[in-house]
Amino acid sequence: MNNIDFDPKKVAHYDDLARKAVFGYDQLFTMALSLLVERQNESAKVLIVGCGTGMELTTFGNPMPNWRLTGVDPSDEMIKISKAKIDDHGLNNRVVLYNGFVDGLPEEEKYDAATLIFVLRFIPDDRKKLSLFKDIAKRLKTGAKLIIVDQYGDPGSEDFKFMTKVWINFMKLGGVPSELVMKIAVQATEQSFFTGSEIQKLLSEAGFERANRFYNSFMHGGWIVQKK
Secondary structure, rough: OOOOOOOOOHHHOOOOOOHOOOOHHHHHHHHHHHHHHOOOOOOOEEEEEEOOOOOOOOHHHHHOOOOOEEEEEEEEEEHHHHHHHHHOOOOOOOOOOEEHHHHHHOOOEEEEEEEEOOOOHHHHHHHHHHHHHHHHHHHHHEEEEEEEEOOHHHHHHHHHHHHHHHHHHHHHHHOHHHHHHHHHHHHHOOOOOOOOHHHHHHHHHHOOOEEEEEEEOOOOEEEEEEEE
16 A cells, blocks of 8 residues: 555644544543553553554653554654654654554564554545454454544434534534534545444454443544454
């Protein structure tokens, strides 16, 4: 697969836009950390799939001094932003960045946990989603946890249409200009969605079990699963 590049201007404002569109955006990463950590002084190797602007890298790296993090992203621009953040936070000695895809990482390198946050929306094909889950599973230890957060639901259902309207209202009430709200909403509907049952089926086929949803807001959901 070829590397992916996002518009540099959009990448620079990615987190700001996400905070307007996703309820509790910053807290989501702390939630993910709380689900993965058992003892703050324990050592662990954690794989961040789609490390993007480095939110997991800094949220995990700062309070967890014995964690070693590997961030993977196919976008040159995203990797540049992640690199700048880990430089600012002094995490260079514990973070490795890989510009590419998970299947490019060595299989013999086994991780204690992984995250996949706001990545699946860019993968419209279920077969490619399954392939990604399998690639992640191959690089996890037995019993390792995987955190998934993304947009989900059945766009054809009345419940989904209702929640979309509520989500739009939420952004407007939060002070987001109407023009930007509609731009965000249109962009979201052009991306991939999945139902909770669909994603659990794919995860099971890839070798994961014990799916628990820990986050739900409008059309966004979060699950934690375990490698069999």
